[in-house]
Amino acid sequence: MRQEAQKARRKEIEQAALALLVQHGYAATTMASVAKAVGASLETLYKWYGDKPGLFRAMVQANIEELRDGLLMSAATFRDPIAALQEFGPRLIAVLTSEEVVALNRAAAADPSGDLGRIIAETGRGSIAPQLTGLFDRAMESDDPAQITEIYLGLLLGDLQIRRVIGRMPPPDATEIRQRSDRALELLCRLFPACPSKLPSEISVAFA
Amino acid sequence: MRQEAQKARRKEIEQAALALLVQHGYAATTMASVAKAVGASLETLYKWYGDKPGLFRAMVQANIEELRDGLLMSAATFRDPIAALQEFGPRLIAVLTSEEVVALNRAAAADPSGDLGRIIAETGRGSIAPQLTGLFDRAMESDDPAQITEIYLGLLLGDLQIRRVIGRMPPPDATEIRQRSDRALELLCRLFPACPSKLPSEISVAFA
């Protein structure tokens, strides 16, 4: 099998494993079930990934990178920070509360090695937060843009993620996502007056 | 065994199970390990709790109630909402990021039935949030105190819990807890001007 073909095959395996993880949970996602789902043999899986933890590391890495890549803002959006956040906020909520990310977080919660959590945090938050910090650095001239990032994320997401992971919350719908993002942005601009006041009027009166 | 003695024995079992959960994680907390840790027989555990999920439901319920009870504010503290939050905020952070709650959340994340998550959410958040909402209702005369609760919790905790659960964060130390609570309170008071402005001067200048 050539490198290109193996790469595509690995991706197929890693995506199938995530689908199983989402559908059946961590405990029920076995090497045998992955092999069956993708029409591969156990011997191949063990040869390519070493062992089950190895498969899971690769699977989490590949999938979280892809989800992360769908989140990154292009440099062009930095020209209008408000518009950038208006677009980014809902996307971030949707991804972080998605069934896929919830399943990945659950796998990390169950992983005694800590590897999965490390991969998720470094690849996910570790990429998104600096980007937000960069945006706030430009938009707000604050001496602590990283702190603004924490505040924004707190306002935007609150404890959604833990509630999703412990199974006490369905994914938020599009309306709720929109409202949540708008509220977070509105509150952020009230807290940091240097924020460009280019909010649509419908948002500026959302809070008494 | 009399009712009183059995009640005490059950509590001993449920506490020992939590200690094992904290120390070894969900996967390694077996019926056999619980029995051994507390000097009970498997037959007794199965007779009293039915099965492993039953033991876990009881264990989570008993322990989360105890943790919750240590968090509730007395009615007397409502007289001074700021002081109440200054005292409550750090306590809430400390408890929610503790090894015990992290272990319980991890068990819930691994539980396909959803029962553990339900118990945790209803007993924990379900008790704390209404209390906060009541406090904000008095302190702020807002038309939506429940929304203020969400905002406060977002500012106070952000994504600490999920980061603890996936293993990417140690428990915050006392200084960090204090700073986090003070910041959340300061930001909340800036957002909602009806908030009594009785902050100590050291806090009011904490943000430029």
Place this chain on the structure above:
DNA sequence: GATAATCCGTAACTACAATTACTGATCCTG
């Protein structure tokens, strides 16, 4: 005190998942 119920310590049973091994089919390379 005698008897029944309960609990402890331990063995046994069953199912299942991780991993390795094997054979034959398929693919790749020279």
Place this chain on the structure above:
DNA sequence: CAGGATCAGTAATTGTAGTTACGGATTATC
């Protein structure tokens, strides 16, 4: 095209955890 490497399908091995069963010790009740 031939030979070697790789992969699929499947069986086998091993260890472990959930659960049940059993005999003896302890406790509770009459």
